[in-house]
Amino acid sequence: MTQLPVLYSFRRCPFAMRARWALLQAGLLVQWREVALKHKPAEMLQASAKGTVPVLVLGDDRVIDESLEVMHWALAQADPRGLLQNRDSGTLIAENDGPFKHHLDRFKYTDRYPGETTETHQRAGLAILREWSRQIDQHGWLLSDRASLADGALWPFVRQWRIADPEGFDHDDQLKPLRNWLRRFLKDPLFERLMQRADPWDPAGAQPHFPADAIAVPLTQPLFHLALEADWRTATRDGVYRISTRGLRLEQVGFIHCSWEEQLLGTYERFYSDAGDVLLLEIDPKLVNAPLRADAAPTGDLFPHLYGALPLKAVREVAPFRT
Numbered sequence: 001m002t003q004l005p006v007l008y009s010f011r012r013c014p015f016a017m018r019a020r021w022a023l024l025q026a027g028l029l030v031q032w033r034e035v036a037l038k039h040k041p042a043e044m045l046q047a048s049a050k051g052t053v054p055v056l057v058l059g060d061d062r063v064i065d066e067s068l069e070v071m072h073w074a075l076a077q078a079d080p081r082g083l084l085q086n087r088d089s090g091t092l093i094a095e096n097d098g099p100f101k102h103h104l105d106r107f108k109y110t111d112r113y114p115g116e117t118t119e120t121h122q123r124a125g126l127a128i129l130r131e132w133s134r135q136i137d138q139h140g141w142l143l144s145d146r147a148s149l150a151d152g153a154l155w156p157f158v159r160q161w162r163i164a165d166p167e168g169f170d171h172d173d174q175l176k177p178l179r180n181w182l183r184r185f186l187k188d189p190l191f192e193r194l195m196q197r198a199d200p201w202d203p204a205g206a207q208p209h210f211p212a213d214a215i216a217v218p219l220t221q222p223l224f225h226l227a228l229e230a231d232w233r234t235a236t237r238d239g240v241y242r243i244s245t246r247g248l249r250l251e252q253v254g255f256i257h258c259s260w261e262e263q264l265l266g267t268y269e270r271f272y273s274d275a276g277d278v279l280l281l282e283i284d285p286k287l288v289n290a291p292l293r294a295d296a297a298p299t300g301d302l303f304p305h306l307y308g309a310l311p312l313k314a315v316r317e318v319a320p321f322r323t
């Protein structure tokens, strides 16, 4: 198997959080090296001397040491929710990483900045947050009615502001749309996954993956997907299948649910037993062109997920499903 990329990360760092968020969105699996910022591993500093997290070291030894570039790299592999479709994210991200982060740091840690006053930075930070809130009120998300790279890149910093001033954040009328927006990220099951804990990396110890509750999908075993006949007809017309599971599209869920053979009956009984005739698609995992990752369901069982559309050429067989 090819070597997985290595991610140096720090759990609470908002830059590392947005990088991990993008890796989750894209269905990627990496080697996870949690870093104690006071004792950065020599391997990380050798890869990137500037000593900030996140750092992603790719199989070909290419190094990505800016969180935004990690996000772009991940979403270039797969972007099932279309986060990169809106090309206007740059201005907001620059405002976040520049002025907003500047005020956030000085508001949060005023004692580390002699001569600065909390109020000045609180006022300036709040003005930015209120403007973002107004934009969300207008569009649903920061830029449009769909999440974009800007939404994914900013939420960890807005969360930090709330942690610094929960009273002010929670009771400001103008921040209501922003609060609801932030809640969407924090209530999403992805949040818990990206905040999983790990001990600082020990080269001699266990070598965890991120996400820790996922594994790579073996390419030697077929995958299966139950499909409604009408959805399959649409796919044969469009040349590609984009249904995640019964009644939900790939864009809504972020991946296509699959099963291994022994999981099929359970999947059928949970979701399709009253659906009438159902088709069974047999998928060759070697022929899909989007990432595959097996993620833990709430029961803890691992299920294979395809983080992109299913090309018809990867469907080896289509037959009525028989229990």
Ligand SMILES: N[C@@H](CCC(=O)N[C@@H](CS)C(=O)NCC(=O)O)C(=O)O
Binding pocket: 010, 012, 013, 014, 015, 016, 037, 051, 052, 053, 054, 065, 066, 067, 068
């Ligand atoms: N521009 C960098 C900033 C990353 C950054 O500043 N990370 C902080 C942690 S949140 C860090 O590693 N600081 C180094 C240190 O604290 O020693 C990026 O986007 O990746």
